[in-house]
Amino acid sequence: MKSVQFSVASRLEGAAAIIYPKGYLNNLSGESLVIECGVYIGKGITKIVVNFSETDLINSIGISMLLQIMEDLRNINGTICCTNMSKFLSDTFEMLGLMQHMLVFPVENDALEYLKTRKS
Amino acid sequence: MSTKLEKAMYNISALADLGQAITSEDAFHEKIQSVLYVITGTFLANKGAILFYDKSTQSLNTLTQKGFAQDDLDHLNPEELISLGRNKSCLIGDAPVMAVAGAEILAPIWVGDEFIGALLLGGWLTAGPLASEDLELLNVIANQIAIALNNHSLFMDLADKLEDNRRLYEEMRHIYHGTLQAFAAAIDAKDAYTKNHSHRVAKYSVAIARELGWNEHEIEGMYVAGYLHDVGKLAISNTLLNKVTPFTPEERTEIRKHSTLSRNITTKIKFPWKNVEDIVWHHHERLDGRGYPDALAEDSLSDGVRILTLADSFDAMTSQRPYREKMDVQSAIGELRKNLESQFDNKIMLVFCKVLAKEINGELPEPDILPHLDRNSDLSVISDLLEGIISELSAR
Numbered sequence: 001m002k003s004v005q006f007s008v009a010s011r012l013e014g015a016a017a018i019i020y021p022k023g024y025l026n027n028l029s030g031e032s033l034v035i036e037c038g039v040y041i042g043k044g045i046t047k048i049v050v051n052f053s054e055t056d057l058i059n060s061i062g063i064s065m066l067l068q069i070m071e072d073l074r075n076i077n078g079t080i081c082c083t084n085m086s087k088f089l090s091d092t093f094e095m096l097g098l099m100q101h102m103l104v105f106p107v108e109n110d111a112l113e114y115l116k117t118r119k120s
Numbered sequence: 121m122s123t124k125l126e127k128a129m130y131n132i133s134a135l136a137d138l139g140q141a142i143t144s145e146d147a148f149h150e151k152i153q154s155v156l157y158v159i160t161g162t163f164l165a166n167k168g169a170i171l172f173y174d175k176s177t178q179s180l181n182t183l184t185q186k187g188f189a190q191d192d193l194d195h196l197n198p199e200e201l202i203s204l205g206r207n208k209s210c211l212i213g214d215a216p217v218m219a220v221a222g223a224e225i226l227a228p229i230w231v232g233d234e235f236i237g238a239l240l241l242g243g244w245l246t247a248g249p250l251a252s253e254d255l256e257l258l259n260v261i262a263n264q265i266a267i268a269l270n271n272h273s274l275f276m277d278l279a280d281k282l283e284d285n286r287r288l289y290e291e292m293r294h295i296y297h298g299t300l301q302a303f304a305a306a307i308d309a310k311d312a313y314t315k316n317h318s319h320r321v322a323k324y325s326v327a328i329a330r331e332l333g334w335n336e337h338e339i340e341g342m343y344v345a346g347y348l349h350d351v352g353k354l355a356i357s358n359t360l361l362n363k364v365t366p367f368t369p370e371e372r373t374e375i376r377k378h379s380t381l382s383r384n385i386t387t388k389i390k391f392p393w394k395n396v397e398d399i400v401w402h403h404h405e406r407l408d409g410r411g412y413p414d415a416l417a418e419d420s421l422s423d424g425v426r427i428l429t430l431a432d433s434f435d436a437m438t439s440q441r442p443y444r445e446k447m448d449v450q451s452a453i454g455e456l457r458k459n460l461e462s463q464f465d466n467k468i469m470l471v472f473c474k475v476l477a478k479e480i481n482g483e484l485p486e487p488d489i490l491p492h493l494d495r496n497s498d499l500s501v502i503s504d505l506l507e508g509i510i511s512e513l514s515a516r
């Protein structure tokens with residue numbers, strides 16, 4: 001099975017970092033996602049939005065990466081929002097019980113609106 | 121689908137991920153790191169470590185870890201780990217031996233009589249207690265790591281290494297199949313009358329595919345499809361599956377959902393075999409287009425589908441069902457023959473007859489079909505029947 005090489009893009013919007021993973025989150029290249037978030041956390045950002053619109057699939061390795069980000073944010077009392085998730089992704093997170101540990105929004109803007117109105 | 125079933129599927133795919141990580145072309149360190157990610161992702165653990173025991177220095181080396189303080193890992197005493205015994209994952213609980221900050225589960229890794237290392241996990245994100253299935257899965261994983269580590273420690277010359285990788289792949293396949301079998305057993309257990317049905321259908325299908333000249337990879341896909349073709353039945357009520365009286369039209373519609381359900385389940389697993397999804401999805405289609413779910417016909421049906429429909433029907437006829445007795449082997453073959461072209465494919469039937477005839481004549485060292493047939497069958501009658509069909513179909 002050939003899949004697109006995984007890559008990550010990101011941007012800062014106010015006090016929140018928005019991360020755009022792209023491709024199948026299934027191998028070590030997913031570490032770039034953890035690193036990208038780490039860079040923002042290192043700069044004092046505590047609100048991270050992960051926009052999954054370009055990532056439909058995830059496997060156990062990807063889940064592990066996501067756990068790492070959730071843990072890093074938890075350690076600084078930060079917030080993780082996940083948006084634009086495919087059904088496969090949300091079903092998987094639901095089944096694994098991850099939904100309680102993240103905020104889920106249909107689209108990126110909803111998450112940004114929410115974070116704006118919320119004091120951190 | 122029940123959460124339990126979904127979790128089981130997730131675990132199966134995790135095993136596939138693990139196999140991929142271990143057999144990848146990556147350098148050893150990357151490999152072992154992927155392995156750790158698979159494990160922490162499977163068990164939702166935020167802490168994990170894979171330790172390797174160096175015999176010459178009698179010390180434990182951390183191959184990879186996340187979440188632990190390295191200092192804590194360095195203070196582990198290998199003697200104490202060895203004394204825990206082999207091949208059993210354990211909850212550390214309050215065992216003082218393992219008072220490593222935050223480790224909650226330890227799986228010692230052994231190869232034969234040799235202590236190779238240990239896997240540590242901890243820091244669960246979700247509070248739920250680990251089920252016994254989880255510990256079992258962890259054992260399977262620990263065995264996998266054992267082989268990978270063992271290969272690493274030996275570092276033999278290239279030829280040996282290739283040989284070893286082949287063995288490793290075999291072993292992985294073995295465990296993968298073990299998990300599939302556990303799954304098939306769950307399906308068959310639900311429906312008392314179809315005990316071992318999945319297993320037999322898988323065997324029959326493989327026999328046909330091999331005789332057709334498929335390569336090993338394709339045959340393996342056929343095998344997996346055979347095992348999982350009825351997996352969708354897990355989502356259908358027991359009462360309905362085990363009903364003795366004929367089905368009402370509504371009940372029939374309900375039962376017929378199972379092939380689509382099987383497909384929905386198998387698509388969630390990233391199988392290395394391309395044909396599995398198609399085969400399970402369409403195993404109740406017919407050449408004349410009167411099958412379900414899509415009433416596909418002729419050209420739309422792949423050879424894989426044609427093999428499975430024949431194997432499935434043959435086993436269904438030769439095993440007992442709640443609403444009828446089983447058929448003897450020659451009558452079942454007669455039924456297949458009667459439905460050639462409308463339901464079953466001539467070419468596949470010819471191959472099936474050929475392989476069964478070979479098995480009866482003792483031409484195949486490891487028969488796949490014969491051992492499952494009724495012991496009281498009259499083999500000479502069956503042989504004659506097969507010969508007749510073979511010459512008839514060969515002449516076409």
Ligand SMILES: [Fe+2]
Nearest residue numbers: 349350403404
């Ligand atoms: Fe079926």
Ligand SMILES: [Fe+2]
Nearest residue numbers: 317349350432
């Ligand atoms: Fe079946």
